[in-house]
Amino acid sequence: MTGTQDTSDMPTRSGERADLLASLDRHRGFLRVTAEGLTDEQAATRSTVSALTVGGLIKHVASTEQRWMAFAVGGAAAMEAEPIDWEGQFVLTEDETLAGVLDAYARVAAATDALVGTLDLDAAHPLPAAPWFEPGAVWTVRRVLLHVIAETAQHAGHADIIRETIDGHRTMG
Template identity: 70%
Template structure:
């Protein structure tokens, strides 16, 4: 598919993923680092933390799409740290990393030869034992994950200064 014009399913998947990424990125628009670290609800979630989490999640799932569970798990994840914006991190840095991950994902969705290629899921209590996911299912999961967290970020941003993504 390299070099070709995308049509059909891949266009739909990429367009939808990009739309929800845009909603998430919009929640950070005009913020400095401190508001991006702000917990404006009882949740531990912050706008910076959500952007960091979604980037990490997208990167890991696309490694799965290419090489399965072993590739996905080749680097350990600090499950608590991935949801918070550390003092040494900047919103600009997190957004830049998210953009780089998104570019890589978009290229993989464009170039992978078959969206039906599937790999067994890693063992985890939240996955059905022995289940496999196709590349298509991974991309659908990323769309759902990004949309859900864009909504979380929108609530957090509205709590900080009243800005709304859709309002």
């Protein structure tokens, strides 16, 4: 059949999982659209008083989603298994391109989408020790997904403001 995708080996997504993934994908889409047509130089441009850039935000959101999905599977130890460059995650280095960070983000998104179909949304893990988390707090996989959605939406808004100051293009308004 031409124009159809064989979905026989894909997990069924319905109900809550479908809603969570649809919401996450919508905000991912806002972030991707915000970057459309930017050069690597523009994607690395600090266009406001903030140090944030469109490319850096995409890089950060991809890293954040990947880390939270590691947490969803294996808790704080899995999330912290790989060190994170807290400042470097927000900037494009000289050897990174917008296309490269968008490709990496697409791979992270595909892995998350596949993973969500396999997880128990009620499974829970204690959060890592950090000053921004309530001591002793425990999050379910569902709460992790809601956090990733919120983080993605917030940073898509940041990226939209940055993009508008670069060339007047607005994604969300």
